[in-house]
Amino acid sequence: MNASRTAPPRPADGARRRVTRFGGLPVVLVALAVMCVLSIALGAKSISPVTVVEAVIGTAPPGEAFVLWELRGPRTLLCLAVGAALGVAGMLVQALTRNPLADPGILGVNAGAALLVAVGVVFLGLDSIGEYRWLAIAGALLVTVLVYLIGSAGRGQIDPVRLTLAGVAVAAVLQGVISALMLSDPRSFDTMRNWNAGTVASRELDILWSVLPLLAVGMAVAAAASPALNAIAMGDDVAVSLGVPVRVVRIAVVVAVTLLAGGATAATGPLVFIGLMVPHIARVLAGPDQRWVFLYSLLIGPILVLAADVLGRLVMRPGEIPVGIVTSFVGAPVLIALIRRRRAVAS
Amino acid sequence: MRAAASCPHPAVRRTPSTRPRRKVVCDVANRANRIIAAAVGVTLLAGVAACGGSSGEESSGADGFSASVDGAYGAVEVHARPERVVALSLQVAEILVELGIQPVAIASSQDEINEFYPWLDGVFTGDLDPELTPNYVADPEAIGSYEPDLVVGNTWTVAEDVYAQLDGFVPTFPGLAEANDDWDAVAVALGELTGTDGQGLVDSVAAECAAAQERLPDLVGGTYQYVAAEEGQYRFGNGSWLECFGLVPADNQDNTQSTDAAVSEELLDQLDADVLAVFDRIGARADIEADPRFEELPSATSGAVLWLDAPVANATNSPGPLSHDYFIAELLPELESAAAEQG
């Protein structure tokens, strides 16, 4: 894997950069608000704006009100929480591994969650998210710790390249086991193929409440750690000479990623590409300062997830496409455009 | 039948299939091997199929039995009444049993039967052997170990490549051309291949359905929808089994199981058939009933919403004769009370 270093901000760039940073913020906030409104207003069922307004003041017919508040409401909230968590987790992982292509899955989060879900489905006969969400969280946590231990084996220090390799290897092994479990009988296969898609539909709010504490703690740790990531981006030696406790910061980042990505994945199943994609857009707007990248990732993640979800409700009407399927269709073209536009990617 | 290619008598040559042959390239490349296989197959089948004995004889076997039906990949021929039949799916196994033929081996396990096919418990006297179709693909060696004179499967378990492996060795019925065979067409074909009364079996099940309809005078002619609850949407399943109760598909009911046959949970009001069958795989019943629009569905007001558990759902999925017995017994009482409500 190509280890990349994000260069420290160059002084000549500073003025222009500051303008983009601050100027971008209202744009992103407005976009987020618009997406929230669209997520309530649009869906497989056509509901006129008038009815939406009626629903707000409580005079809409019960059927329409149910669709707006009980079906679209919870999934909008879930999109917000999960998008923010995955965006920040992606930003942290890319800073930690100094690899712009890393995503939270690289620490084994998805594979771990899927593994324990598969175990629950095959051996305990579970078949809905309400039943296996705790297994998903536990799996994500356990496997991340395992990847961390392998990646840092020896000197007790995280070597970004080794961590990446360990994540890829462990995820591969687990994927084999998951596939074997999945093929063991048609019922398990059916449940697991639904898990693999990743969806925010039909999620009761208590799914969100059960992961929210994890996301909140993860977010707090991430916020605390992101200033130090600027120093680490310049290399361990520089960071140490600046008095940054490199090891502590790295462990904090791993903990934050695990909580954020693990919690998000437990609630929705794997939403691919959000964690990879969001930091790239954030860096375009925010420049290399990790505190700003953090802020932008936090806001852009939900925009992307909401956009994907709304799109998924509209393109296959009267049916829907799960959001986890759509995320890469929204994100990948953006990534390709970015990489073609820029002279060379940071590498 | 590949082995027949070396039979000297023209009557037993492989009959040209009416279906276009997709494996032209493979066939050319395979010719040398086919000759070897043919030689092997002939030797092997000599005792059983009486194929290519002395030239000039009838192509039929010792008991004068011979049959040929069009399978998914070409004609399937037998030249003696099959006695050792290997069944590669439970659906064909139950058809065979009802035709009076106990397969020597069935690709299933007691666990699978207990959990998903309880009405088939104790029906079979042959071996239940899951290794016949590891990973849902027929294994020629496992099949060969039962020394079968007929293998019956479907196009899922016997794909073209597997068919090519088995075909020269033992007559193999890989299902009919359509991917999801109607059980009655399969029953007639298997009746022909085994010299039993397939049509009689089809008629007897039709009579059962007719008897069920007689008890539902007010529902007959009504519409049905059959969906599986998924997260966020309802996916249409093949609901043609509901026609046994005299129902007809609703306008938006999609029995093709194509990839876009689904409606969002936001459009619950579109599930407005007289009878609504729901396979609730994910335990969504409480959520669905919480939607205020549910109570207003015609099926809900008359009590004609059928919540299927896994066994009933399996009984309705490509049902055979015994599966019909089971789902009729399970669902008729509910439908009767719904019909009473409507009447």
Next chain:
Amino acid sequence: MTVSRRPVVGAPAWRLRAGPVRLRVRRRTVWVCAAAVVACLMLATAALMLGRLPLGVGDVLAVLTGQTDGFHRTVVLEWRAPRAVAAVVFGAALGVAGAMFQSITRNALASPDVLGVSTGAYTGALLMMIVAGGGTAAAAGGALVGAVAASAAVYLLAFRSGVQGNRLVIVGIAVTAMLTSFNTWLILAAELDAAVSAAVWGQGDLSGAAWGGTAPGVAVIAVLLLTATLLAPGLRQLDLGDDAAAGSGVAVERTRLRVMAVAVGLTAVVTALAGPVAFIALAAPQIARRVMRAPGVPLAGAAVFGAVLLLVSDLVAQHVVPTVLPVGIVTVVVGGSYLVWLLIEEARRRL
């Protein structure tokens, strides 16, 4: 061809000369390759012996020498042999494809999969199996088209006056992610039986290997492997870096495109016939490099180790694990475990 045993600088080596072609072959390379070939033969014999009907070496030899007819012959020649041959040849093809790709990207984790070959093949096969309702032959055709189309799309999207390695990888990841999502959706929306069959295909499975598919596959792979050996010298230069290669007179972009075409072709053929068998392309070159202690990524070594790896994995998938598995599941577990072991071993050595 003459073999001179003149000692050369560095590792002990033989020099081979056949007309204008001169080759310097390290002795360790030769010994390791020879040992791997012997292992391959022994494993292949085991593959012909093992199964529901256990056969002795004598039985197998009798069949191979044409002294036995009947059921044994069907079992060995029609059912087991094509599968064993497929494992050997497909494994070698994947190993070589991986080695070529790791050389041109100079990235130990690169494999043709990065170009979307496997995922594209899976998409093609799924479209044929689920949407068009076709059988295995149609799936193979769809896979071939899908593999080539996906890799061409990645190459073209990454092309901007040349293909820079890093950009290629990123575009590859993006396209692969889109195709993966699409595949997941096809599996999700398909009827359960069709979905399960397609998913087994998607793991990489040799159980359908019959001569009808294996024989033409072997022929095409043989041609591609020959082409690969012709490209080997330029490849070795690329392994040293674009600048060094250009400096020694290699047309970098053209060589890279040719190498990629051959690597994609090898992977596409294998994937069409056996499904996307994971990790062989990634692991075989790395194992070969370590066992041979070679400086670059050796093609021949990758070929023999690929063959051994796939053959062993298939034996394990059929006979060792409690239930029969698609071979791709075993290769992923074996390859991944090897990588984990390697990481731990390296860490231990550094202590």
